[in-house]
Amino acid sequence: MSSETQARRIVLAARPQGEPKNTDFRLEGFAVPAPGPGQVLLKTRFLSLDPYMRGRMNDSKSYAPSVALNDPMVGEVVAEVVDSQLDGFARGEHVLAHLGWVSHGLSDGKGLRKIDADQAPLQSYLGVLGMPGFTAYAGLREIGKPRAGETVVVAAASGPVGSLVGQLAQRAGARAVGIAGGARKCQFVKDVLGFDAVLDHRAEDFPAALAAACPDGIDVYFENVGGAVWQAVFPLLNPFGRVPVCGLIADYNGSPALPDGISVPALMRGILTRSLSIRGFINYDLDTLFPDFLAEVGAGVRDGSVLHREDIVDGLENAPQAFIGLLKGSNFGKLLVKVAD
Amino acid sequence: MSSETQARRIVLAARPQGEPKNTDFRLEGFAVPAPGPGQVLLKTRFLSLDPYMRGRMNDSKSYAPSVALNDPMVGEVVAEVVDSQLDGFARGEHVLAHLGWVSHGLSDGKGLRKIDADQAPLQSYLGVLGMPGFTAYAGLREIGKPRAGETVVVAAASGPVGSLVGQLAQRAGARAVGIAGGARKCQFVKDVLGFDAVLDHRAEDFPAALAAACPDGIDVYFENVGGAVWQAVFPLLNPFGRVPVCGLIADYNGSPALPDGISVPALMRGILTRSLSIRGFINYDLDTLFPDFLAEVGAGVRDGSVLHREDIVDGLENAPQAFIGLLKGSNFGKLLVKVAD
Numbered sequence: 001m002s003s004e005t006q007a008r009r010i011v012l013a014a015r016p017q018g019e020p021k022n023t024d025f026r027l028e029g030f031a032v033p034a035p036g037p038g039q040v041l042l043k044t045r046f047l048s049l050d051p052y053m054r055g056r057m058n059d060s061k062s063y064a065p066s067v068a069l070n071d072p073m074v075g076e077v078v079a080e081v082v083d084s085q086l087d088g089f090a091r092g093e094h095v096l097a098h099l100g101w102v103s104h105g106l107s108d109g110k111g112l113r114k115i116d117a118d119q120a121p122l123q124s125y126l127g128v129l130g131m132p133g134f135t136a137y138a139g140l141r142e143i144g145k146p147r148a149g150e151t152v153v154v155a156a157a158s159g160p161v162g163s164l165v166g167q168l169a170q171r172a173g174a175r176a177v178g179i180a181g182g183a184r185k186c187q188f189v190k191d192v193l194g195f196d197a198v199l200d201h202r203a204e205d206f207p208a209a210l211a212a213a214c215p216d217g218i219d220v221y222f223e224n225v226g227g228a229v230w231q232a233v234f235p236l237l238n239p240f241g242r243v244p245v246c247g248l249i250a251d252y253n254g255s256p257a258l259p260d261g262i263s264v265p266a267l268m269r270g271i272l273t274r275s276l277s278i279r280g281f282i283n284y285d286l287d288t289l290f291p292d293f294l295a296e297v298g299a300g301v302r303d304g305s306v307l308h309r310e311d312i313v314d315g316l317e318n319a320p321q322a323f324i325g326l327l328k329g330s331n332f333g334k335l336l337v338k339v340a341d
Numbered sequence: 342m343s344s345e346t347q348a349r350r351i352v353l354a355a356r357p358q359g360e361p362k363n364t365d366f367r368l369e370g371f372a373v374p375a376p377g378p379g380q381v382l383l384k385t386r387f388l389s390l391d392p393y394m395r396g397r398m399n400d401s402k403s404y405a406p407s408v409a410l411n412d413p414m415v416g417e418v419v420a421e422v423v424d425s426q427l428d429g430f431a432r433g434e435h436v437l438a439h440l441g442w443v444s445h446g447l448s449d450g451k452g453l454r455k456i457d458a459d460q461a462p463l464q465s466y467l468g469v470l471g472m473p474g475f476t477a478y479a480g481l482r483e484i485g486k487p488r489a490g491e492t493v494v495v496a497a498a499s500g501p502v503g504s505l506v507g508q509l510a511q512r513a514g515a516r517a518v519g520i521a522g523g524a525r526k527c528q529f530v531k532d533v534l535g536f537d538a539v540l541d542h543r544a545e546d547f548p549a550a551l552a553a554a555c556p557d558g559i560d561v562y563f564e565n566v567g568g569a570v571w572q573a574v575f576p577l578l579n580p581f582g583r584v585p586v587c588g589l590i591a592d593y594n595g596s597p598a599l600p601d602g603i604s605v606p607a608l609m610r611g612i613l614t615r616s617l618s619i620r621g622f623i624n625y626d627l628d629t630l631f632p633d634f635l636a637e638v639g640a641g642v643r644d645g646s647v648l649h650r651e652d653i654v655d656g657l658e659n660a661p662q663a664f665i666g667l668l669k670g671s672n673f674g675k676l677l678v679k680v681a682d
Contacts, residue, residue, distance in 0.1 A: 055614075226609055240626075245613050251606045264608055265592045268567055271621040272586050273396075278619045280612040285581075 004043075007032045007104040008316055009072045016057055019253045019327065024057070025073070025320035032104045039106050040089045042079035042097055044339040047316065048126035049075070049323050049331075051224075054252040072100040073319075076131060077339070078115065078122045079105075096125055101319055103339055120301055127334035128301055128308035129294065131283055132160035137293040138286035139222060139244035140168050143279050148173030150219035153210075155179040155229045157189045157198065160334035161246065163308055164297070165222045166195045174220070177213050179229060181329045188332075193307055207232040220244075226251040231261050237276055245280040253327055309333030345384075348373045348445040349657055350413045357398055360594045360668065365398070366414070366661035373445045380447050381430045383420035383438055385680040388657065389467035390416070390664045390672075392565075395593040414442040414660075417472060418680070419456065419463045437466055442660055444680055461642055468675035469642055469649035470635065472624055473501035478634040479627035480563060480585035481509050484620050489514030491560035494551075496520040496570045498530045498539065501675035502587065504649055505638070506563045507536045515561070518554050520570060522670045529673075534648055548573040561585075567592040572602050578617055586621040594668060650674030 006029055013026040035041045056067045056074055067074055077100075081093045086109050089095070095112040099105040115125045127133060144165075146152045152169035156162040157178025166176035166189070178189040178198045189198040197213040199206065210232050217238035223230060227250025237243070262270075270276060300306030311333040313322040319337045326335050347370055354367040376382045397408045397415055408415055418440045422430050427450050430436070436453040440446040456466045468474060485506075487493045493510035497503040498519025507517035507530070519530040519539045530539040538554040540547065551573050558579035564571060568591025578584070603611075611617060641647030652674040654663040660678045667676050 223609070226606060230605075230609065245609065248606070248609055248613055251610060262605060264571075264603060264605055265567060265589070267605055267608065268564075268571065268586065268589055269592060271619060272589055273621070275621045275623060275626055277621075278612060280614070280616045280618075282616060285616055 004104070005032050007102065009103065010101040010316065010319055011070050011072050012057060012067045013070070015059055015069070016253075020054070020057065020320075020324050022320050022324070027317055033106050035083050035085045035106055037085050039108055040081050040086045040112075041083035042077075042095065042099060042105050042107055043082045044077045044079050044099060044103050044105075044316075045094070045341075046078045046123045046126055046312075047075055047101060047319060047337040047339050048077065048130070049319065049326055049335045049337060050131070051247055051249040051252060051326065053323065054249075054327055072102050074098065074100050076126060077102075078125055094122055096130070101316065103316055120298065123310060123312070123336050123338075124301065124308070126336060127160045127310060128164060128306065129298055132334060133164050133297055133308075134290060134293050135246050135283045136161045136164035136168060136222070137297060138283055138289045139246050139281060140165060140172075140220070141289060141292075142286050143244035143277070143281065144169075144220040144222060144242050146172040146174035146220050150174045151177060151214050151216055152220040152222065153177045153179065153214065153218050153233060154222040155201065155225040156249065156329070157193070157195065158185040158309065158332060159224075160308065161224050162222070163189070163193055163333075164306070166193060167300075167306055169220070170194070170196075177210075177218075179210070179225075185332060188309065192309075201229055211236055217241075222246070223248070225249050234262055234267065234270060237270070237274060239274045239276075241274060241276045243276065243278040245278060246282070249327065310336055312336045312338050314338050345445070346373050347371075348443065350444065351442040351657065351660055352411050352413050353398060353408045354411070356400055356410070357594075361395070361398065361661075361665050363661050363665070368658055374447050376424050376426045376447055378426050380449055381422050381427045381453075382424035383418075383436065383440060383446050383448055384423045385418045385420050385440060385444050385446075385657075386435070386682075387419040387464045387467055387653075388416055388442060388660060388678040388680050389418065389471070390660065390667055390676045390678060391472070392588055392590040392593060392667065394664065395590075395668055415439065416441050417467060418443075419466055420446075435463055437471070442657065444657055461639065464651060464653070464677050464679075465642065465649070467677060468501045468651060469505060469647065470639055473675060474505050474638055474649075475631060475634050476587050476624045477502045477505035477509060477563070478638060479624055479630050480587050480622060481506060481513075481561070482630060482633075483627050484585035484618070484622065485510075485561040485563060485583050487513040487515035487561050491515045492518060492555050492557055493561040493563065494518045494520065494555065494559050494574060495563040496542065496566040497590070497670070498534070498536065499526040499650065499673060500565075501649065502565050503563070504530070504534055504674075505647070507534060508641075508647055510561070511535070511537075518551075518559075520551070520566075526673060529650065533650075542570055552577055558582075563587070564589070566590050575603055575608065575611060578611070578615060580615045580617075582615060582617045584617065584619040586619060587623070590668065651677055653677045653679050655679050 016024045152174045154162045154165040169176045176195045178195040186198045218236045223245040224247040226248030311331040355365045357365045422434045495503040495506040510517045517536045519536040527539045559577045564586040565588040567589030652672045
């Protein structure tokens with residue numbers, strides 16, 4: 001039995017127009033529920049904050065349903081089993097669960113995945129060894145397919161997807177060019193992660209700098225930001241270029257008008273004349289690759305050859321502000337909320 | 342030796358702005374050349390007119406070089422060997438050749454492909470058994486991958502690419518929905534080719550009619566037109582939809598502004614949220630599939646199970662007007678010019 005009686009959750013208080021505000025979220029208390037037969041009580045240790053959550057705050061069709069008003073925000077957590085009336089789950093075990101922005105929750109075991117704290121730090125199962133890492137791995141392996149000597153470009157390069165994209169591209173013998181926001185992140189991408197080149201998308205002359213950093217053009221662009229970066233990348237894509245699309249964070253708060261942007265006919269003409277391939281995916285489209293991912297990237301994390309960075313915020317009550325910052329690129333590394341020790 | 346001494350050719354007289362005009366072309370006479378050692382003299386029987394030629398008239402980068410001013414227009418022909426000083430080619434044999442809009446030309450044999458008039462009519466090697474047919478076959482097999490029960494949409498459905506796309510989709514067990522311009526073409530697509538549904542893109546309510554004709558959405562859109570049709574198709578694409586892009590004829594004369602059109606951010610958002618795949622290709626990207634194509638579609642043409650329609654214009658001098666009409670959809674079936682009997 002858990003000794004705690006008071007749980008907390010963060011619910012969607014209002015649907016944001018453009019950038020979310022603190023008042024779009026509400027922190028609520030509720031009684032820690034008791035598990036019935038066939039249930040476990042989970043206590044959240046870490047909550048993952050990810051850009052896709054912005055889409056769930058809208059009342060529009062997407063690949064997943066919206067969060068209803070006054071319902072808890074959705075999200076993946078690392079949790080500890082604190083009470084179990086379900087065979088196969090014992091108190092003290094750790095699991096990955098889609099529990100949401102909550103401190104405690106019940107589960108019937110469906111969709112839970114046990115994780116091993118001895119193999120890697122618990123929170124890494126939400127980052128480099130979790131959904132973001134797998135997104136990088138699966139998108140490159142299935143769609144990007146970098147080859148030796150090619151140029152691979154990725155934005156948000158200090159983040160959990162981008163940082164792994166660049167490192168995996170280099171393992172395939174390709175040149176990794178990262179894009180990040182601000183000098184600190186750029187320095188990390190170049191000096192710590194070891195990308196071949198890095199560019200600051202906030203620089204005045206970003207499109208020209210990108211072209212200069214890719215003298216042989218771009219063969220793979222791993223799209224996770226959209227917006228002005230995509231506009232700068234598109235003209236540089238080589239014939240037979242591949243564009244896995246896993247996110248468009250720049251557009252999530254609404255699409256600002258882009259001056260001198262490419263048009264849809266120009267985009268289609270480029271796709272035709274350069275035999276480009278553009279494919280959207282979400283990680284679970286490709287989940288048959290998950291065991292390969294865990295083996296390959298897990299080994300790299302354990303032996304230190306795969307680097308990653310985490311940005312851990314303390315306390316569930318700080319999740320809204322951290323999430324608002326995430327959409328502006330304020331985080332530095334995989335953004336996590338430590339909900340309980 | 343050929344008994345003719347006077348040859349003719351059509352050259353690019355001026356680069357068109359928007360729609361080509363007759364004055365952008367010039368008919369010229371020249372002396373029939375004599376083959377030197379290692380050469381053959383070819384006499385054109387049929388010239389193929391194809392939308393891609395519009396792109397070659399521009400002075401802009403594409404997947405193939407532009408036609409230079411005062412040079413003959415490029416194009417593929419069925420030709421007869423009328424004189425040969427090249428081992429392996431005999432007078433009276435027929436070949437496919439990239440000879441251009443000319444009545445006669447020399448070749449060193451490179452790029453020539455012998456064709457057999459006993460297997461299929463000569464001109465069919467420029468249509469259903471040639472580049473357009475192979476474009477349909479390769480794009481569907483490699484990118485579209487229609488499955489039983491799916492909906493496949495193609496425009497220019499009475500044309501050489503579209504008509505085969507629909508028939509091959511049905512062979513795969515999919516539902517074929519064609520788009521064509523005008524009642525005559527629509528009737529042909531439905532009643533002769535046997536598509537499951539057909540729509541007139543000139544109809545006032547085309548987007549609504551398309552949606553009604555695709556109650557289960559669209560799984561494969563074989564893109565050969567662009568423009569307003571693409572705008573109407575895009576919202577109907579199902580999750581995991583595939584879009585082989587082989588042409589954009591509606592845009593070749595310049596891209597008219599499309600009212601209420603989708604934007605690039607909306608397009609990218611659709612690609613992301615619906616896991617769409619959009620891939621441009623040109624037939625020779627996929628030429629390893631050519632033997633399979635010839636075997637499969639050739640058998641269908643011979644046994645009458647693959648239907649196709651040709652629109653044959655008489656006389657090289659009429660090629661410019663026929664080509665101008667092609668870009669407006671005036672032809673009805675694969676457009677060919679009979680250059681000599």
